[in-house]
Amino acid sequence: MLLNSDNFKGFPRRYRSNFFNSLLGYKPVLLVGSKSKGGKENLAVFSSAVHFGADPPLVGLVSRPHSVERHTLENIKETGSYTLSHVSPHFFKAAHQSSAKYPANISEFAAVGLSPAYQTNFQAPYVNESEVKIGLSLKEIVPIKLNNTLLIIGQIKWVELAKQNILQDGSLDFDALETISVTGLDTYHQATKLEKLPYARPESSK
Amino acid sequence: MLLNSDNFKGFPRRYRSNFFNSLLGYKPVLLVGSKSKGGKENLAVFSSAVHFGADPPLVGLVSRPHSVERHTLENIKETGSYTLSHVSPHFFKAAHQSSAKYPANISEFAAVGLSPAYQTNFQAPYVNESEVKIGLSLKEIVPIKLNNTLLIIGQIKWVELAKQNILQDGSLDFDALETISVTGLDTYHQATKLEKLPYARPESSK
Numbered sequence: 455m456l457l458n459s460d461n462f463k464g465f466p467r468r469y470r471s472n473f474f475n476s477l478l479g480y481k482p483v484l485l486v487g488s489k490s491k492g493g494k495e496n497l498a499v500f501s502s503a504v505h506f507g508a509d510p511p512l513v514g515l516v517s518r519p520h521s522v523e524r525h526t527l528e529n530i531k532e533t534g535s536y537t538l539s540h541v542s543p544h545f546f547k548a549a550h551q552s553s554a555k556y557p558a559n560i561s562e563f564a565a566v567g568l569s570p571a572y573q574t575n576f577q578a579p580y581v582n583e584s585e586v587k588i589g590l591s592l593k594e595i596v597p598i599k600l601n602n603t604l605l606i607i608g609q610i611k612w613v614e615l616a617k618q619n620i621l622q623d624g625s626l627d628f629d630a631l632e633t634i635s636v637t638g639l640d641t642y643h644q645a646t647k648l649e650k651l652p653y654a655r656p657e658s659s660k
Numbered sequence: 661m662l663l664n665s666d667n668f669k670g671f672p673r674r675y676r677s678n679f680f681n682s683l684l685g686y687k688p689v690l691l692v693g694s695k696s697k698g699g700k701e702n703l704a705v706f707s708s709a710v711h712f713g714a715d716p717p718l719v720g721l722v723s724r725p726h727s728v729e730r731h732t733l734e735n736i737k738e739t740g741s742y743t744l745s746h747v748s749p750h751f752f753k754a755a756h757q758s759s760a761k762y763p764a765n766i767s768e769f770a771a772v773g774l775s776p777a778y779q780t781n782f783q784a785p786y787v788n789e790s791e792v793k794i795g796l797s798l799k800e801i802v803p804i805k806l807n808n809t810l811l812i813i814g815q816i817k818w819v820e821l822a823k824q825n826i827l828q829d830g831s832l833d834f835d836a837l838e839t840i841s842v843t844g845l846d847t848y849h850q851a852t853k854l855e856k857l858p859y860a861r862p863e864s865s866k
Contacts (some may be wrong), residue, residue: 469830624675635686642807
């Protein structure tokens, strides 16, 4: 079936959102932890994280200025500090629940039953239940005028994980980690490795 | 184990690349198809696609200006047209092989054994073996000065997939599609659904 712009225009709003949010396939699901200057902790689930480079280590997050992610965005702007925590099978429902529109005076950590924890001298809390926690410092917020979104770019300052979950070549051992992924807005998945392939060279063409 | 910026500086180059490329978890793996004005077809595998919005439907791709993705980038700039094709288990090795540094006169389609196909009046080829093909029109290239990368933003003009692979709510049926994902630069995975969760509301907190 071929769908074009005319078909897209006829999609009901929620159908359209589900279609395009799921269209690219599996996405990382990460909990973004932050804390306001006044000390209010905040937690929000994001599926829009993208690797921007390894040297310096940069991560991009796409955010809508007036969405449920608003408190996260305000805290990041205010403090320059935030964390990303991987999601495991035993708490993916709590992670999903953090996307509910809680009032500003409620900490999503408490509301969904996850534990905030801290690195020394780092403002933003991470999720203690997580197997991989990442601390970031805001570098730049790039406004995308096309649709009034923001690209939040941060530099990775620290990573906490168990040593045995790093393979010899530096990549994370996802067989051991059990980190989950998401498609669309609401569907969570566990993965099984097919294969780790060697570096591709022209002469290895079939 | 806590790793910080000092540790990162001590990572060997390839180790560092593997570590940060895999750090965020599962990523979509998509084949980007393009064709130069002169008619040369090009195919490249990307794991940096990110959803930027549903209305209009926008997709971002992170690209390094001088990497193996150079021909793809040149074609997109020249023609404004490109495609994204999902990767299935039966051709993920061919998809990976497209990341090899082939000379400019070689089509990666032929080199890796995948078939280019076309929509009427659309410049860029897609991968005929793929279950989901997406046609895009370039909207904006955003330079990210922090590390000299580019964010390529395109609007989705058409999508081709089997009707039965769309669920009633508009999201894609990944149980049926068997689309695969990638971690890091080289490790491919198949996923199993844990659960599709209801829209989260504050009152459904535990």
